[in-house]
Amino acid sequence: MSAPVPSRWGPRWSRWVGRFLARVLWRTEVRGRGNVPATGAAIVVCNHVGLIDGPVVHGVIPRGSHFLIREGMMSGPLGTILNAAQQITVRESGREALAQGLAVLRRGDVIGVFPEGTRGGGTAEAVHGGAAWLAIQSGAPVVPTAIVGSRRTGESVNVWPRPGRRLLVAFGEPVVLTPPDDVRGGRAKQAWAAERLAETLRDQVTRTLDTTDLELPLDDPRRETREEKDHV
Template identity: 70%
Template sequence: MTDRKVPSRWGPRWSRWVGRFMAKVVWRTEVRHVGRLPRSGAVIVVANHIGIADGPLLHGVIPRGSYFLIGGHMMEGVLGRILRAAQQITVEGSGREALAQGLAVLKRGDVVGVFPEGTRGGGEAESVHGGAAWLAVRSGAPVLPVAILGTRLPGESVHAWPKLGRRMLMDFGEAHALDIPQELKGRARQAWAAERVAEVLRDHLAAVQQTTSLELPRDDPRGLRAANDAQEA
């Protein structure tokens, strides 16, 4: 990989302050245990994904520059121009180029953010993709889970921004080295890592939910989209 393909550190230097303003001024975001994020070195932050505000807010409350893997459909229009200027990583097609860029960021000693569910949903991380695990296997970076609650409530559209002033929560878990069994090779190694990443995130989500009145939406976003489409027809 050439240096020109590695996202610049300049983008997060300004964009994280935009996210922080949104988290603390536009909405009331409680941030717990952020000190668990290592102050230096490569880290893969994984979080559940329930609403459109998740990415900007998490980018803002992480106390270091971070680079999130973001679907290409979000890179359109004004929002897309902002995300590109912030040097966030576009996921297109098979995602191989995005993973290569994420790996380069980790090798540089920076923070990569991944929503392993791949799309906004009920937030329980029941089904996760293997991108974060792939990055962890190849970089050796620890995985740090973050539980997000309040950015979307049951029945709200996955496309809608939260109401101004809403209370939200972002709780940082402990960083985990995957410690993959040495006897595992190839696809078995990747599969083990993917399940371990999912387990780390689910366990943290379950623990955090015992400490707050905020609840996950736990709804089917596909059903919400179908209902919204029917109303618009």
């Protein structure tokens, strides 16, 4: 039995919660809102730095959106809110979540993805292929998005910043991931799209950093954990 398609009603109220957090609790500058298509399917892909990235980006996207969120976040009081907001739970292989995401896109709505998979340095050095798969299957444009300021060097990836912190969310120009004719076969197209998406997101992050005094954290707990394991 397939999972139900998320309802549009959740984002209709929850984006205003995110907007309050972004605009009132914190001081979020938003650039490139016009790059998010006003109608039709779209995939917002964003780097991932801290705990508040999801609600902030959800709040400043000029339309309702459904984000793919890992299962560990979907429990307790926060999980209750996220489920009521009709966000999409990523379980195990993620196939069910991708199917739900594709259904949302085919309905003409917005999907949000943090393709790095977890919070860290936000440099988009490595991304997972789910967003690329959605782009290929749906034909929807990808909007590369950068968030800066939600976590500073030395802060936990679970930090809830003090009120008034400056944040920046910058939406880049949408890109349609259409593999060239010489790229054949499903796996080759998927690999091409994943690499193109990663490059596009990294470019957006770099361009954003070049135009602000805000910075990404210099530490990346994910990389440090991997390095520790490599030396055990």
